[in-house]
Amino acid sequence: MALDLKKTVANLSGTVTVQEAEPLLEWLQATPKGKLNLADCEHLHAAVLQVILRTGATIQKEPTDPDLTTWLKSAGAL
Amino acid sequence: MKSVLLVDDSDTIRASVSDILTRNGLKAETAKDGKDALGKLNGFKADLIITDLNMPVMDGLALIKEIRKLPAYRFTPVLMLTTESQQAKRDEARAAGATGWLVKPVKPDDLMAVVRKVVPGA
Amino acid sequence: MTSLLTRFISEARGLLEQASADLLALEKAPDDQEVLNSLFRCMHTLKGSSGVVEGLDPLTRAVHAGEDLLDDCRGGKLSFSANLADPLFDTVDLVGEWLDALGDTGALPDDAGRVGAALANTLRGLRADSPEAAAADTPAPVASADHCDWLRLVDHGVRRDMYIALSAPDAALIAFEYVPDPQCFFVGDDPLLTARTAPDLVWRGVEPAKPWDDDLAAFDPFACNLRMRGLGTASLDAYDRHFAYVINDVRLLPVARAELVTLDGPVAGAKVFEPFSEDARGLVKAADWDGLRAAVATMRSVAGGTDGFEGQALDWLDLVLNSGPIDPALVNRLVMAIATGRDEGGETGPAPMHPSTDTPAGPPGEPRPAPALDPTTAAAADILMAQLEALAMPMPPDQRLAQLPSRKETLVRVLTALDNMEAVEKLTAIVHQARREEDAVLLAEVARDMLMDLGVLEPDAETASVAPANVPSGGAPTARKPAEAPSTADRRGRSTKPKLREIKVDQERIDSLMDLAGELVVAKNALPFLARRADVEFGVRDLAREIKGQHQTLNRIVEDLQGAVMQVRMVPVSAVFGAFPRLVRDYARKLDKKIRLVVEGEDTEADKNVIEDLSDPLIHLIRNSIDHGLEPADERVAAGKSEEGTIELRAYQEEDRVVIEVNDDGRGIDADKLKAKAIEKGVITAEAAADLSETDALNLIFAPGFSTAEKVSDLSGRGVGMDVVRVALERAGGTIKVSSTLGQGTRVRLSLPLAMAISRVMMTTLADQPFGIPMDYVVETVRIRRSDIHHIKDREATVLRGRVVPLRRLRSLLGIETVIDVWDSGGVLEEAVLVVNDGSGHTGLVVDDFEENVEVILKPMEGIMARFGHYSGTALLGDGRVLLVLNLREILKWP
Incomplete structure (x- = not known):
């Protein structure tokens, strides 16, 4: 499961596809203090990245993938 | 495992391309024309569709337009198989919703490089 | 050079000519579809042809971008206007310049990749679907599209590493900027994936393309609003291929070393830097890099640390002076930055489009420091200077006229940017149409006045007397440019200079000219027949006389024409003589003989075909002389001759023939021996031989299958004799004569028509x-x-x-x-x-x-x-x- 929405934490793992952008956006709107766990995330579709950037969601755990981390850091998401 | 639907009226191309895909750890499903492809997409979730342009029954352009109408396939990458000279066709296909193109004859390395460019984790 | 390349060059020249003519025509009639189509076809064909030749990728890319732009015009998506004509003229100029380079060196100039990519980006930016297209009509900062203006975002460490990496030959650094189409998700694109999978990235970054809408409800996750950037070390081609599907949304720019150097941070402006900057400026002028290195090291130990502006500049100086070839312009820029607290060449200044490594900053001995200008003014000054130079270029009047509207447009834009509306009005008033030759002078005056206003140009500077065509070609303006980098105008200027050196013409074209001249000779020859008929058949003698008179006139012109065409085909005999010293040396060594080759009259000219036909016979004759004519050293000494034999190769013109003599001072030909041999071989009967004169006997060597060598050496011999030489020459309309004095030497004389057609x-x-x-x-x-x-x-x-x-x-x-x-x-x-x-x-x-x-x-x-x-x-x-x-x-x- 690429997107696992819990009460306060959303776990993003593997490849998070464009289809997951809307559910994530809805969850973040409904859960303003919700945090993201990207530890097992390998790739985010650009649409998902936009959702994270636009909502300014807090990333609780950064990806272990260093390349993805670099991209997220450059956008100020981390 | 990522799945690819390959649409081409040529048996040879279907056999050779799906062979390359399977050997690179992808699941390959094939269809022989556009109509066949739409039927296959009903019971099958493809992460990538590769289609020829000139086919009987329903050609590639019409197929791409139909695919984009399916909610599940709005964002799915679709690659078309073209010959070197079909620049205008490529533009037309891109406008119809194609993501990119492959040039026939397809070399294994080129194919996989392109697949990895459009399917994350392939 | 490969014949494919040669073919391409001449084809491309033709296409460029057509393209220039079409562009000029389009400026007058922008709606002419036929001309537009013709121009499109030129670019299209050029793209296609260049794609087939290896090593021309930058050229292909540039004309491809031009073709796309023109296709938009053809499709009605875009209307042709002056702001399209300029970059298209630039394309034609640039390609022309590259063809020159191809002709001279067989390869594109080193900076072709970067210059071509810059131009292609400019052209793409003007396309109908380009995000920049909307802004294209507003007075734009002219030098914006073609350099990477975000390098300061890149981590300092990466830039330093890349500076060092780029000091190696063949190293490349490409910057990409990718702003996807908002709707791109719906064709299956994942722009982040595309950017992430780009090869060999050393730096990457992503940010919103436009600020987010304040209203979160208005946020559409499926409308892409991202801008991705990256720096990578793969080839421009590799990125071109990687981004092929979305190339219209991607700007690819090769990065030059000097561009990696950016300075920010607070300016200390401390007194402590003053003695250093004074010293450093002197050392730069003297190109004393060791001295400068030492000064920098000392200064860093005093005021090191990378925090401030000066500290950064010092760190860069240290790096620049210690890695790879030193870029004097960059060193000067950094030294000046420390001295003035401003980085004139950095991103805040005018765009350094070709930060070249060979342009020293300012003319040597130039004492006047650059006037400190704010960035806008500096950019404006740069543009004005470029315009001034371009206007002063000597060029054909109609070409100048064709360029005037765009030059005027540029000046208006610059003046508007400087908020000098008064000058705009003045300019518009004096140059209504920009259609007259004198308007070039007026435009130049305006540009010069503006530069003087800006304090860049001294009133007494040489360029003050600027007027079209009376500026010495290539004359550098004496004014100091605000930035060290040359602008595009330098490039354009060079290519518009008339080139009066040689032109290379395809052999086929000359042949066809020759054929036509020949046909004219024949057609002309019809006149005497006509005259005779007029006289004999129709009895109008006066008319016959007139026709004869006309024939005379025509005759003279045709003869001149023929002569002129022949002249074009003339090449010096040195073309074949050139190979002989080596040939003689090699054979002499092989046969252990001492031989001196004397060559005379190498400059004698003859038709190219004649010269070509001479080659084989001459080689044969020279071999004969070495093999049979010249004796071994001991034999020569015994005969009272010098040890060293001499072969003399003389060429001269005799009336309408070119004569070549091959003389040797060897043993000569023994006529009696020849006759005996001929009888033995059944070439001639004993009675006939007895009647032969000496000369005729010598001519026996030209008989088929006749060989005089007592032993067959591996040089000549082999059953092919002088008859082969004779036949080859006769086929070319030549004659051959041999004369010989026994014991003293042999002389072979070849005579060929100068031209054969x-x-x-x-x-x-x-x-x-x-x-x-x-x-x-x-x-x-x-x-x-x-x-x-x-x-x-x-x-x-x-x-x-x-x-x-x-x-x-x-x-x-x-x-x-x-x-x-x-x-x-x-x-x-x-x-x-x-x-x-x-x-x-x-x-x-x-x-x-x-x-x-x-x-x-x-x-x-x-x-x-x-x-x-x-x-x-x-x-x-x-x-x-x-x-x-x-x-x-x-x-x-x-x-």
Whole structure:
């Protein structure tokens, strides 16, 4: 499961596809203090990245993938 | 495992391309024309569709337009198989919703490089 | 150079010419679809052709971008206007310049990738679907599209590493900026994936393309609003391929070393830097890099640390002076930055489009420091200077006129940007149309005034007297440029300078010119026929005389034309002589002989074909001299000669022929030995040999299959003798003569026509049909009384000036029925006799009658006729008849 929405934490793992952008956006709107766990995330579709950037969601755990981390850091998401 | 639907009226191309895909750890499903492809997409979730342009029954352009109408396939990458000279066709296909193109004859390395460019984790 | 490349260059030149003409026409009539199509086709063909040739990717990319832009115009998505014409002219200029480089060196200039990519980006930016297109009509900062303006975002460490990496030859650094189409998700794109999978990235970054809408409800996750950037070390081509599907949304820019250097942070402006910057400026001027290195090291130990502006500049200086080839312009920029607290060459300043490594900052000995200008003014000054230079370039008037509207437009834009509306009005007032030649002067004046206002140009500067075409070409403006980097105008300027050096023309074009000139000769020859008809058939003698007069005039012009065309084809014999010193050296070593080669008259010119035909015979002759002519050293010494043999190669012109002599001071040819050999080989009978003169005996060496060498060496010999040389020369219309003095040496003399295309032939008639005899053979034409013809056995002969001349009847030689009645009728009968010399002596050819001699283009016999050796070719006569030209050498051999 690429997107696992819990009460306060959303776990993003593997490849998070464009289809997951809307559910994530809805969850973040409904859960303003919700945090993201990207530890097992390998790739985010650009649409998902936009959702994270636009909502300014807090990333609780950064990806272990260093390349993805670099991209997220450059956008100020981390 | 990522799945690819390959649409081409040529048996040879279907056999050779799906062979390359399977050997690179992808699941390959094939269809022989556009109509066949739409039927296959009903019971099958493809992460990538590769289609020829000139086919009987329903050609590639019409197929791409139909695919984009399916909610599940709005964002799915679709690659078309073209010959070197079909620049205008490529533009037309891109406008119809194609993501990119492959040039026939397809070399294994080129194919996989392109697949990895459009399917994350392939 | 490959023939493919040569072909491409000449094809491309033609296309560029057409493209320039079309562009000029389009500026006058922007809606002309036909011209637009023609221009599009030029670019399209250029793209296609260049794609086939290896190593022309930058060219292909540039014209491809031009083609796309024009396609938008054709499709009505875009209307053609001056702001499109400029970059398209730039494209034509640039490609023209590259073709020059290709012609000279076989490769594009080193900076082609970067310059081409910059231009392609500019062109793409103007396309209908480009995000920049909307802004294209507003007075834009002209130098924006083609350099990477976000490098300061890249981590300092990465930039330092890349600076070091780029110091290596062949290293490349490409910057990409990718702003996807908002709707791109719906065609299956994942722009982040595309960007992430780009090869060999050393830096990457992503940010919103536009600020987010404040209202979160308005946020559409499926409308892409991202801008991705990256720096990578793969080739430009690799990124081109990687981004192929979305190339219209991607800007690719090669990054130059100097661009990596950016300075920010607070300026300390401390006194502590003053002595250093003074010293440093002196050291830069003297190019004393060791001295500067030491000064930088000292200064860093005092005020090191990378926090402040000066500290960063010092760190960069340290790096720049210690890695790879030193870029004096960059060093100067950094030193000046420390001195002034401003980085004039950095991203805040005018765009350094070609930060070159070979341009020293400012003219040497230039004491005046650059006026400190704010960035906008500096950019404006740069543009104005470029315009001024461009206006001063000598160029054909219509080309200048064609450029005026865009030049005016540029000036208006600059003035608007500077908020100088007064000047805009003035400019508009004085140059309404920008359609007159004088307008160039007016525009130049405005540009100059503006530069003086900005304090960049001194009133007494040389450029103040600027006027089109009277500025020395290439004359550098004496004013100091605000930035060290040359602008595009330098490039454009260079290419608009008329090039008066050689042009390279495809051989085929010259041949076709030659053919046409030849056809003109033939057409001209129709006039005497016409004159005769006017006189004889129609009885209008006056008209006939007039036609003859016109013929004379035409004749002169055609002769001049022919001469001029011939001249184009002339090449010096040095083209073949060049290889001989090496040849002689190698053979001499092989045979252990000491040989000196003397070459004279290398500059003698002859038709290219003649020169080519000379090569093989000459090689053969030289081999013969070395092998058979020149004795071994000991033999020479014994004969009282110098140890070292001499071969003399002389070329000179003799009337309309080029003569080449191969002389050696060897043992000479023993005529008696020759005769003996000839008898032994059955070439000649013993009786015939006894009758031979010395000269004729020497000519025996030209007999087929004759070889005089007592031993067959591996140089000459091999069963191919002098007859091969003779045949080759005769085929080219040449003759060969040998003379020799026993014990002293041999002289072989080759004589060839300077040019071969046009032949003069004597026309004769046989049974009312014309036959041509090459004038080269004709000695004289005589009429001989029947009674003066003597019969010797079954042969006929006559005596001319005390010399017996054998007669041959051309009718019987050619198998045409002999007319008997001439022989039997009474009275004084005369025979028309053409005395010819085929090299073996005089022969009288009996013909029905002579006609005039004419100039013809001899065409070789084709098809089945080619097998008839007795014809050397056919020619078309002015009155439409076909003339068969006889091969006398062949015919006279017949019994």
